[in-house]
Amino acid sequence: MPPHDRPGEHWLDRAGEQLARLGAVLLPWGSRDYPPALAELSDAPPVLAVRGDPGALAETAVAIVGSRAASAYGLEVARRVAGELAAAGVVVVSGLAFGIDAAAHEAALAAGGRTIAVQACGLDRVYPAAHRALAERIAQSGAIVTEFSVGVPPQPAFFPLRNRLISGLARALVVVEARARSGSLVTARHAADQGVDVFAVPGPITVANHVGCNRLLRDGAWPLLDTADVLSLLAWPAVPRPARARLALSGAAREILDALRDVPASSDELARRLGAAASAQAPPLLELELAGAIARDRDGRWRALL
Structure with a gap:
């Protein structure tokens, strides 16, 4: 070497x-x-x-x-x-x-x-x-x-x-x-x-x-x-987990979050499940991701974190 x-x-x-x-x-x-x-x-x-x-x-x-x-x-x-x-x-x-x-x-x-x-x-x-x-x-x-x-x-x-x-x-x-x-x-x-x-x-x-x-x-x-x-x-103080009800989300974002709490889904699967166009899911998905409420797996499926 x-x-x-x-x-x-x-x-x-x-x-x-x-x-x-x-x-x-x-x-x-x-x-x-x-x-x-x-x-x-x-x-x-x-x-x-x-x-x-x-x-x-x-x-x-x-x-x-x-x-x-x-x-x-x-x-x-x-x-x-x-x-x-x-x-x-x-x-x-x-x-x-x-x-x-x-x-x-x-x-x-x-x-x-x-x-x-x-x-x-x-x-x-x-x-x-x-x-x-x-x-x-x-x-x-x-x-x-x-x-x-x-x-x-x-x-x-x-x-x-x-x-x-x-x-x-x-x-x-x-x-x-x-x-x-x-x-x-x-x-x-x-x-x-x-x-x-x-x-x-x-x-x-x-x-x-x-x-x-x-x-x-x-x-x-x-x-x-x-x-x-x-x-x-570690004898370290914990931070309380955010309460779901306190998240300030739009109606569309909350509907998606509730759906993802049941089972992870791709954007297309969400659109079919909620009866909306996939393009319409993009803004509320971004809203949820920025709020730390969802994350995307390597397979492209969205998963609820909160």
Whole structure:
């Protein structure tokens, strides 16, 4: 492996100018802004590259991870937990991947909170590339962080290293969905080694996406039944969930929200269900999305969050 590809190499001189063009900064170990939680790790990176606000790395945080091929249920849980943590002022940490990671980042941003994405590549890249716009939004209020130099592409061996930083930045780790050999279980092992509390979302024993979480529970992880479980462990005040009746919505938006509470639906399915043209659904759908009342799954179906 070339020296510049090796995490932990000192690449300050080489990368400083390139990172400056990206609006990023370097945090050497021992510097004032190097995150205290990572500084205590036995394998702490000698240098971190951060795009966004380095101060976010020192705030109280919870990591949320899980399957890239998440179920609708898993995505809903990730959004709910991340949104409620962010609304309470807790930073949400994840890895920018498809599925649970992206749902957690999106929900934290929608709640007006801060989120941190840890990358397994240099800051000049976004992986997956489809999340470039999401990464930009994360950097505006939170941070993108990596231990890899500019120009380093993602490689399979880098993701377990990335995972130890996801757990290391957090006070607690929530695993939402995980198969038997999921990378999320690697993150959970790192968390246990680092003294970070691990939560797992229970699931049916007959569903492959829940095998990893159920095994974590068998082995002593905390069961996550509500976001309050995590906030209680952090001794952190909860934020009351918004009451449905207090949402100031138009009549069309409220009709759509009521329909989505019954079952998720695409725009076309909603139009057929409500007897209206699909084009007429666009304004109330946007109204609901901006209010944080609905979100769109990867399959294009709208789901009620409130």
